[in-house]
Amino acid sequence: MRIYLEALVTSPQPVPEPSGTRPSRLDALGSLGADWWSVIVSGVVVVLAVFDLLPKIPW
Secondary structure, three states, X not given: OHHHXXXXXXXXXXXXXXXXXOOOHHHHHHOOOHHHHHHXXXXXXXXXXXXXXXXXXXX
């Protein structure tokens, strides 16, 4: 395990090539991880709750 970790840490990382263009919106959305998607969804639910826009559940 130690040899694997040492090789992983000491191996050179490829340098990303700088490009003059910005990534498209779909590429940017695709690069969001699951953690950020959960933050976004929960934020939308909170905003809907604050403005009392969530559907009422008749109990």
